[in-house]
Amino acid sequence: MNEVSFVVNGREVSGEVEGRTLLSEFLRENLRLTGTHVGCDTSQCGACVVHVDGNAVKSCTMFALEAEGSNVLTIEGMANEDGSLGVIQQAFQDHHGLQCGFCTPGMVMSASALISENPDPSEMEIRDYLEGNICRCTGYHNIVKAIQAAAEATRTQAA
């Protein structure tokens, strides 16, 4: 067992892990941050996307030990300080961008990374960017609309 320490959603955390413990597993089981979901075992579905030092990462592709000293953001850290839904979360609700909710945390985290990289993405750019996030419920139609609306709201906020 090894000790690992890093920051999650602004809070310092640490724990004892095996070498094989995945970051997704550590977040869910050790920290009980169960908003990060695991939908596959081949790093395809994207339900487990979190940000590590600002980069969107599938947390099932990373060992917990690799996160040592890093800054991790999960879905639990995406709301506003007063607890209300953040801009992207609100856009997903407004545009019915989720149904069963299982892929949603990964979708929101990917959308957040996309908007950081590209503040005004076109529909095709959004669809291309979501290549690593699978949703079985929505047909993606309303997810695309939600991300377009979230990007616009983010631009307005910044202006």
Next chain:
Amino acid sequence: MPKDFGVGASTKRREDVRFLTGNGQYTDDMNVHGQAHVHFVRSEVANGVLKSVDTSAAAAMAGVVRVFTGADFEGVGGLPCGWQITDRHGEPMKEPAHPVLAQGKVRHVGDPIAAVVAETAAQARDAAEAVSCEIEEQPAVTDMKAALGGGALVHDEIGSNLCYDWGFVEENREAVEEAIRGAHHVTTLELTNNRLIPNAMEPRVAIGDYNPSTDESTLYTTSQNPHVIRLLMGAFVLGLPEHKLRVVAPDVGGGFGSKIFHYAEEALCTFAARQLKRAVKWTASRSESFITDAHGRDHVTKIELALDKDGNFLAIRTETCANMGAYLSTFSTSVPTWLHGTLMAGNYKTPLIYVNVKAVFTNTVPVDAYRGAGRPEATFQLERVIDKAARELNMNPIELRRRNFIGADEFPYSTPVAVQYDTGNYQATMDKLVDIADIDGFSGRAESSAARGKLRGLGVNCYIEACGIAPSNLVGQLGARAGLYESATVRVNATGSVTVMTGSHSHGQGHETTFPQVVADMLGIEEGQVNIQHGDTANTPMGMGTYGSRSIAVGGAAMVRATEKIISKAKKIAAHLLEAPEGDIEFKDGSFAVAGTDKSVAWGDVCLAAYVPHNYPLEELEPGLEETAFYDPANFTFPAGAYACEVEVDPETGKVDICSFAAADDFGNVINPMIVDGQVHGGIAQGIGQALLEHATYDDNGQLLAGSYMDYAMPRADDVPSLVVDHSCQTPCTHNPLGVKGCGEAGAIGSPPAVVNAVIDALERGGHSVGHIDMPVSPSRVWAAING
């Protein structure tokens, strides 16, 4: 004007807040104090004699609590099939045993052999590798033709691989034969409805718990119907009475049918928890999901459509082989029969129809209901053969359909396949489709595609489905081993808020939002004053759950009936408070008034009086305000619609791009248009997936070749176009109180033929006479069709 609250309003979903903040509670998010973890040892071969299972090395490993094998389940029941089919000759279907853990034989890759319980999931996984299974491998059979033609036997004791040979309507068989023989034109089409894997994004999970001091078991599971699981597992597998068994299905991450069925892992975890007197948890890996979740579709069909010289449909004959897989999953037998044969009339007046279905055992994962379940298979063959007939007769495919539609003035309409459509207007949905898909502008778009070297095609089709399953006495006659009512308890609280406990289950459909819209409208209170409880047998009335687009049509109807009882009792209380005859009380906008006067009492005051009955007619009326209703539907509901797809085919590569997709649906009345749009979007994406991408292929040895997301092509965001959907054509259902029809499966039923019709149209317009291409219409298949 769109409404901003109540029935007809696009109320934003309240459940979204917890899902968007990571606060949902899916089964794998739960841990029960003291739980152990289970890992299954599964067959790696598709067919073999299980000679021995040596668990000694595994049992000695660190953290291992116990290893269960088939021997532990001798004398325990097997997984039941919920629908008995009677074949053409009056004989019951063949129904082989389905043990929880393999006994004597393994019959598909993934068949569970042993279950290792350990302190941690990693220890259970490690120890599972040390379980040694001696299996004498036998030739496997995966192809249905081979299975019926003397291939290896899946179940030796049956003596063949035929489960049943079903004829419907058997009495029409000869008349159909005659009509086809004498017809002006007969169009014949042989096709495959490709095997799919449902792939709800949440893998299945089960946690069995046991309290020795009360002898009570609890199963937490990813289910669409916890009461059904309690009944099936309690009564047929483990012998546990309902009052000692609680089943909880908390937030469930999608189902699409695959979480209807009772699975071995649920029984194992519940059984193991009782044996070990501690909780036992199993979480499927996605790889496990691929080889254990019931698959969908997998029909091979030949359909013949007989027409007269004017294009009027005279008769349909269809012969299908339906793959059951290695065992009969819970509702598997009903899918190719009653959920398929009864829909063969489609939206059309065809006087004579005969459907023959042979259900076949193979060494593959069991096949059962997947979004649409039988109805997509019926729609696909019918709408493909109509398109082919139009081409052969040089008729416009839309006009051929219009010519044969059941007229709007002909409802109720009894089809020759035993169902009666209550309402519909198929010309109107087709008119709407022609408009929203801009079908008149197609030729201009085709020219533009041609200028870029692409072949553009237009595919149009209709669909009808039977939802709101189903009248219990009818399905009982047809072999169902369950009732198919739904239930609701409406509990009005003392200060006027309302809790509705429903037997329906939401796993993405948004019941927590739509159900309160209905009740709030009826009671004249804010939607926020109504809360929904579902998914726990301990606090909901016995109900049959959510599948077959039945939640609002059956569960919603039960909720309306219970609310009507509430209003009826509340009027009695109001009459007492207002000192007026009950018949004079009018209830409107949350207030009880004496007709023709200005005397009234508010909703909240009546509720309070019911629970603080100081001024109350106690000698005539019980205190409290809580009512339960069970609603058994009088008929199925019949949503219908018309879909259009435009594709561009690259003749150099065979690649198909979907340029546009439009859907005009008639769902009857609509409670929440936003949610209905979303259901159609999702269904269409699944249908596009079936048409272009998804295929659960096996090799001849019974190994699943498409066993991960690297091999099984799920539709991604860039595979699906922006969708145009419309449900403004509404012919309300006549026999349920909300006039609703259900919308959950329409998209998946209506879209595959639209896509394939469009591809064939593109190729034919490009001078390539291909007739048909089986799904998935992959680039290699299209290229091969073009290049012979």
